[in-house]
Amino acid sequence: ELKVEQNPLFLSMQEGKNYTIYCNYSTTSDRLYWYRQDPGKSLESLFVLLSNGAVKQEGRLMASLDTKARLSTLHITAAVHDLSATYFCARGYGGSQGNLIFGKGTKLSVKP
């Protein structure tokens, strides 16, 4: 069965702290995507990770992919309130973006 599991599902952080969100998937894949959703809003694509060891960074967010461990991480550095959102990872298979299997999401709340 194709599964994508994120943890934690809820994360409350203090501003300025670092933390990592984990995304495990059940079958081999070389395509992993991260998305952000603000409350009541649509989704925004953050990162596309296509190969083992891939690392992408934008601002305070850094995503990495370890295909051997079937694990992707989203690391948050020195969190700020604006990062409060729900973060989803998704594994792709098939052609192009193809069939996407999403994790349940991690709801991040950054408090002053």
Place this chain on the structure above:
Amino acid sequence: EAQVTQNPRYLITVTGKKLTVTCSQNMNHEYMSWYRQDPGLGLRQIYYSMNVEVTDKGDVPEGYKVSRKEKRNFPLILESPSPNQTSLYFCASSVQGYNEKLFFGSGTQLSVL
């Protein structure tokens, strides 16, 4: 402005009354897809399309139909809606290719009574 447009934003209907949610993109994207989002379940893919006249089932296609007669449009059809199809629906599109980011529409909140 480059965008994915869904209509309507909100829809309340009754069981069994056929409905269509429209999705249109103005970016000449080959790939389009539909998702539903439910509390505690995250997003689940309903159908996707790699190009005109090419569609494939996602994880939860039962009770839904799609068509891709033109590149820009990808409507989602519920022939006989049921209450378990009450959900938040998103359409998305992208250029062909693994390395491309998805662009999402604003969502359609559907309630089936």
